[in-house]
Amino acid sequence: MDYDTYGSSAVELAIDLANADLEPDDGVSRFLASHDEWFTPGTSLDLTPAEAERTLATALLVRAVALAESQPEVLTRLNQLLALARPRPYATDHDGELHLHYARPDAPALEQLTTTVAMGLSQVVVQHGWQRLGVCSAEGCDDVYVDTSRNASRRYCSNTCASRSTVAAYRARQKS
Ligand SMILES: [Zn+2]
Numbered sequence: 001m002d003y004d005t006y007g008s009s010a011v012e013l014a015i016d017l018a019n020a021d022l023e024p025d026d027g028v029s030r031f032l033a034s035h036d037e038w039f040t041p042g043t044s045l046d047l048t049p050a051e052a053e054r055t056l057a058t059a060l061l062v063r064a065v066a067l068a069e070s071q072p073e074v075l076t077r078l079n080q081l082l083a084l085a086r087p088r089p090y091a092t093d094h095d096g097e098l099h100l101h102y103a104r105p106d107a108p109a110l111e112q113l114t115t116t117v118a119m120g121l122s123q124v125v126v127q128h129g130w131q132r133l134g135v136c137s138a139e140g141c142d143d144v145y146v147d148t149s150r151n152a153s154r155r156y157c158s159n160t161c162a163s164r165s166t167v168a169a170y171r172a173r174q175k176s
């Protein structure tokens, strides 16, 4: 999996968004502040309450795509997400590497976020298959992930969940 391109790393923004705790009043602003490298410098990250609601809706759609269990279901949800995007790509080398950005540089924060997330997620789905998206198998965790392993063997959202589950399985074996 070519993981060096902006297109593929944008999917990580999508996954982060789907897993973020956006429900508290400042949840959305905290998410934007901790991901400000994704926005054109100077973009206002202050969202109106209506925009914050739409950010939540985008996050739920990303999650819905990751949880979908069949290709038709993935396509329906992915296309709902893409309908919110306003792609107007441009090429840039702002970080020294030539790459594409999906949203116009002067778009408002919500438009940049939704467009980047929708395009990043759909690129991974069409290039690598929707089975690359999944939900963590650890008990008590429902975070979603994108599987970038060579053999598509990932089952957990993080190393923390993976080792927690290994320990739990070990203890269970000890008991029996
Ligand atoms: Zn960039």
Ligand SMILES: [Zn+2]
Binding pocket: 136, 137, 138, 141, 142, 143, 156, 157, 158, 161
């Ligand atoms: Zn997990």
